[in-house]
Amino acid sequence: MEWTLEVVTVPVSDLDQAKSFYEDNCGFKVDTDTRITDDTRIIQLTPPGSRCSIALIAGMPPAPGQHEMEPGSLQGLQLCVTDIHTAHAELSDRGVEVSNVQHLGANGWEDGSGDTWNSFMFFRDPDGNGWVVQQAPAPLADR
Structure with missing residues (x-):
């Protein structure tokens, strides 16, 4: 049996602001923006080329045994x-405040690219949820 990670819920305070950030600034595709009730809304967006999406949700209680995450957590x-x-x-041109490209060196994070798998940049959404972008080689099938 395969277990695939398909959706990650991102806690935000303002659905419209977050939708705009992820769609307009990050280039994510809006898969759905659905109102279930007057108070319940689900927005699902997918990064270009990804099979895993993010969900922005309002008005839905946490699953049994889980707790609600604070926006930005x-x-x-x-x-x-x-x-x-x-x-x-691309992110900078779209208005995202993104860190310099960095790599992990002997003294911690250092500016500039590193070796294979060791080039990163970082950004946050309007609520402070933190993202890491890592350079990775193209899949073997694409080389």
């Missing part, structure tokens, strides 16, 4: 790209 969501400098320019 999700950290470390990671996207992978094959060209971090092109991705950096």
Whole structure:
């Protein structure tokens, strides 16, 4: 049996602001924007080329045994790209405040690209949810 990660819920305070950020600034595709009731709304967006989406949700209680996350409390969501400098320019051009490209060196985070798998940049959404972008080689089938 395969277990695929398909959707990650991102806690936000303003659905319209978050939708605009992820769609307009990050280039995510809006898969659905559905109102279930006057108070319940689900927006699902997918990064270009990804099978995993994010969900922005209002008015839905947490699943049994779980608790509601505070807006901005999700950290470390990671996207992978094959060209971090092109991705950096794209996000910057779209108005996203993104860190310099960095790599992990002997003294911690250092500016500039690193070796394979060791080039990163970081950004936050309007609520402070933290994203990591890592450069990764193209899948073998694409090389």
